[in-house]
Structure formats: C-alpha cells, structure tokens
Amino acid sequence: MSDTGEAQPDIWTRRARPAFLYVIYALLLWSIPMGLIAGINPDMAAAITAGMRAYLNALPEPLYALFGTGYLGYTAARAWGKARGSER
Template identity: 80%
Template structure:
C-alpha cells in the first residue's frame, strides 16, 4: 500500500499541500485586512460583508460534504497508522 506522499498519482501528492496553501492564504489575508481596517474601516467592512455573503450563499450540503470528507480522510489515516499499514 502506498501513502499519499509516495503515490504516483499527482492529484494524491498535491491534495494535502493544496489544502494547506488555501489555509495559509486565508491566514495571510488577515494582515492586509488589518491594515485596511485601520486605514479605511468602511472598506474593510464592505469586504467582510461581501465575503460573508459569498460564504453564506454556498449550499449547506457542500459544507457537510467537505466536513465528511475531511473527517473521513483523517479517521482513515489514523486507523491505517494505528494498524501499521501506513508509515
């Protein structure tokens, strides 16, 4: 059995780093947003409202699908490591 880091499938080897890059981007976005909020609070409020409206427009089943997939992947990896099938 191959792990995702040694798999030959390029999608499997990029899946975890891609997710982390998205999280890093979201965290780094807080720095310019903090500067914008300090300089122009009205613009920062408009950006925040726009992002909130966009995220609220996504259907709830999409969030459930992501959560189920992420937790299922995490549980499967933990079980595989505990079983000794993965290193």
C-alpha cells in the first residue's frame, strides 16, 4: 500500500484531487483581473461574464449531476473507509 491509501500507486489518481482544487483556486483568482477589467472597461467585463455564463449554461445538466454524484460518493466512501479503519 502506498501512503495515499491507494492499492496501486497511480500518478493520475494522486493528481486528481489536487487538480480539482487548482481549478477552483483559478476560478476564484480570476475575480482579481475581472475586477480590474470591470474598473477599466465595464462593457468588456460584461461581455466576458456573458460568454462564461453562456458556456457554463451550455454544459448538459446530467454532467453536473454526474460530477456531484461522483464527488459526494467518493467523499462518503472515503469517510466510511477511514471510520472502519481500513484506510488511513
């Protein structure tokens, strides 16, 4: 067993959790340049916001449900395994 609790030391599995957090951090940090753009050119900031909203709304709802189910299912299974003591 590796120190991550994985049966096989798979670099993609170990990178998946931090990669998700990096995406969230990037989305949060994007608010800084967007604030500057909005201060300089509000119309451009509105156009960027509208484009991002259109893109996110174009993603199918089942994809969001699949992500949520997978993320919550993984979290519950991991917590259950740790509570049983089979995972560290």
